[in-house]
């Protein structure tokens with residue numbers, strides 16, 4: 011998963027140069043596929059987005075449409091040394107703005123943008139639950155050891171180098187535990203917000219997903235599969251199952267089987283797709 015050299019690109023709107031991360035080389039055998047089509051580790055965001063914001067004129071553009079100027083190897087120079095600034099990665103809100111601003115010039119580009127929004131909206135539910143209890147315990151043990159160390163140093167019981175190192179180690183433990191507690195709390199709050207929105211049945215997630223559902227056709231198997239997934243995540247399970255009817259190309263069987271099983275279980279949550287080897291033999295057979 012070695013990143014290639016970064017590229018210097020020119021903004022298609024104002025020609026300002028910017029540094030863009032090169033797409034990562036990803037093998038489909040080494041990663042996790044999700045029911046919404048997101049592949050992790052992604053060859054695109056956050057390593058290299060399909061849509062970026064120009065650091066100078068702040069307008070959004072398709073990275074594929076930017077002129078390539080140069081490849082740059084090696085680490086980035088510190089910002090005070092100059093050099094083109096990094097392109098800005100789009101947040102889900104930026105992508106919604108891009109749709110509203112007409113960045114998609116045809117149906118295919120609108121499907122691409124709305125799929126990116128759909129996947130970005132699902133990111134909050136994709137992260138594994140972090141071990142909040144373990145992080146809190148680490149912070150607590152660090153805090154107790156630090157108090158003990160300070161007490162020993164302050165009262166002269168043990169004021170040597172070892173006591174100082176012990177205090178330092180306790181401080182590192184406390185900082186690491188506190189950082190994990192904060193990160194876990196942020197993940198939990200993002201997940202809770204996303205779940206709340208899903209339960210309400212309204213909001214930007216549903217607006218985008220309904221538009222995406224309407225755009226997707228039924229002729230192309232990959233589009234039909236994404237349409238079935240959109241229906242499932244809209245909690246329209248019967249519609250999803252109906253879209254999954256018919257023969258499927260072998261490479262899509264695992265994905266189709268997973269969406270079907272979830273739709274039959276009336277489960278609207280984004281989920282991982284198992285490796286083909288994990289599928290029942292009769293399902294994998296043509």
Ligand SMILES: [Zn+2]
Pocket residue numbers: 021022023024025026064065066067068069
């Ligand atoms: Zn620009």
